[in-house]
Amino acid sequence: MTRATKHRKPDVVNPRTGGTWAYSRTVRDHFFKPRNLLGELPERATYDAEGIVGSPACGDVMRVWLRVDPKTDRIKEFKWRTFGCASAIASTSMLSVMATERGGMKLDRALAVKPQDILKRLGGLPTRKVHCSVLGDKALRAAVNDWFKKTEQYTRIVVEGTRVLDPNTKVTETDIEEAVLEGATTLEAVQQRTKVGVGYPQCLPDVEELIRFYREKYYGPDRA
Amino acid sequence: MGPRTVCRKSLLDDVPYTYLVTLVVYDKVITNIPERVARAVPLCYNDATSAMPKRMCYLDYAATTPLNPEVFRAMEPYFAEEFGNPSSLYGLGRRAKLAIEESIKKISDTLNCRPGEIIFTGSATEADNLAVMGAARANRRAGNKIIASAIEHKAVLSACNALRAEGFEIVELPVDKHGLVKIGDLKKYLDKKTILVSVMYANNEIGTVQPIREISEIIRKFRGEPKIKDQGSRTGAVLPFFHSDAVQALQFLDCDVQKLGVDLLTLSGHKVYGPKGVGALYARRGVKISPLNYGGGQQERRRPGTENVPGIVGFGESVRLAKKNRREESARLKKLRDKLEKGIFRNIPRILLTGGKTSRLPNFLNVSILDIEGEALLLYLDEKGIAVSTGSACNSESLEPSHVLTALGLPYEYIHGSIRFTLGHGTTENDIDYVLHELPPLVKKLRSISPVNLNPNERKETSLPKAFVGGQTPHFLRKKKK
Secondary structure, eight states: OEEEEEEHOOOBOOOTTTOOSSHHHHHHHHHHHSSSBBBOOOTTTTTEEEEEEEEETTTEEEEEEEETTTTEEEEEEEEEEEEEEEEHHHHHHHHHHHHHHHOOOOOOOOHOHHHHHHHHHHOOOGGGGGGSSSSSSHHHHHHHHHHHHTOOOGOOOOSSSSOOOETTEEEEEEHHHHOOOTTTTTTHHHHHOOOOTSSSSGHHHHHOOOOOOOOHHHHOOOOO | OOOOOOOOGGGGGSSSSHHHHHHHHTTTTTTTTHHHHHHHHHHHHOTTTOSOOOOOEEBBBTOOOOOOOHHHHHHGTTTTOOOOOTOSSSSSHHHHHHHHHHHHHHHHHHTTTTTGGEEEEEHEEEHHIIIIIIHHHHHHTTTEEEEEEEEEEEEHHHHHHHHHHHHHHHEEEOOOSSSOBHHHHHHHOOTTTTTEOOOBBOTTTHHHHHHHHHHHHHHHHHHHOOOOSSOOOOOOOOSSSEEEEOTTTTTTOOOOOOHTTSEEEEEEEETTSSSOOOEEEEEOOOOOOSSSOOOGGGGTSSSSSSSOOHHHHHHHHHHHHHHHHHHHHHHHHHHHHHHHHHHHHHSSEEEEEEOOOOSSTEEEOOOOTTTTTTTHHOOOOHHEEEEEEOOOOOGSSSSSOOOOHHTTTOOHHHTTTTTEEEOOOTHHHHHHHHHHHHHHHHHHHHHHHHOOOTHHHHHHHSOOOOGGHHHHHHOOTTTOOO
């Protein structure tokens, strides 16, 4: 898959589902030595923009602070704090590296980061942990939008591409479509990946309907 | 007394774990190995992903316990030499049968019951299933209501859930914030339709010990029976039956079924330094249960299948040893636990004790550390060789947090930071000092990563709806419709 996977030690693999259990070396590294962590909580004006997503009750909170270079339109600095398990912490740390490497990420590119991109750089996550890492990109988008708002670039603000189904985790219809495309065809499987509706069950009927729609679209009609 | 997990430097420290196990399985000649393995495994345990051997401080005895070398010695002949089928009539079979009967004797002595009242199973989960489903299905004509406490083990709750689909009515008996069942509610729920009440003896997450005898008295009063007499068992079959899961309690508490007044009692081997893969159900004479499995005539058809002879032999021996060492081991562990508890509360700010302080197993400590997530702390502790457990949702296959901690009315935010320490034979004062030395800096580090800063004085009740966007309590915290 990626370079990181090659170096992985033997893992505990479920023979039926192919799901893995242990964390990759990259994940462990970022978990035990988080990069770009915010030390002291900053004064209001220290950073250019800020984004937060999740709630302590639903298990993950990610908060992101950015410094942006207005001339080059790139991210200069990416600081973060995360409440959550190992994969949540490692994926925010990895995202911070992705956003600041090679002179900083272009803002347009930052808006397009997907959870899958982070997963790839981490060398994958244990199957049951994928859902813990899906908030990082959303926190980054929230921060970038905050920057656009502050600098009055209103036209550049991207409201999540499609309808937001769960205001808590900010999971959108597109996220559901992608999850189904990647093989998650039941509500449980989609929840494993996206955390949709964990703190907001009202959206679940809609989500189920969407899953059925995309499942039929991509895998043909259900055999009754 | 069992093996101690002091960091002893031995020759075996450098031998890889898998090699040690191979020695046991393929090379029976080295008779000393089992004991050395039992000692060595907790010492030089290496997981698949870390190369360096590290200090092992095992504080998860509620998850499982190492096999006592004495127990292993008792089991040893029954793997290969004495391999007979206990149902066979010739000498080899009779000797296996005899070994099972001796084991039953040891267990029935501990439980103060008749030998014929013990049914061996493949696990405590199976025993729980057999008790709940077996009793429910066999007594379906008499009624369809089952009362189970909200903090029962999943083996009971899942069985109840499956029964719901068969038309049974399941009533959840709520608990207070210390995890004690609300006895007033039990009186309210008991009615003519009730066929089974299930309340666990000691909880496996918070260690709360339920007043089983008191609950028994209420059920007996409802049945119209006289008070519990400590000697001489009852054989009548008046409903409802009373089941209790004593898996965690067996090591530390008196499990005399006459004193407890229970009709069904679940036991497990591997929680009392016995082998895995063996559990037992005490079913009082006269209690009708239908089997889950069908086969030959073993165990009076209540649990057919060739008996796991070495497992049963080991189980019996471990139960005997548990009873023998009960008093001094309880006192020793309570002292260590209290030291750990005091130390943690002194050195770590913003922390809560979950479950009650008083009616609790002597080896249990469950705390919620605010602002950090249990799984993250678990892994940091693992890096230091400390093995503990958490009730956080991140640690479960499902996305839902511990049902026990939820039932206590704890806010979901707190449950995420819950950590369970359970002490056992191998725990020494040294281990406790080690944990008290390593834990506070790790908590500090994880708190510096966390953006959350909860105020423990602000929320006393279940999560405020405003913690959830949409302003509604999430589905797993909402009260189920009666």
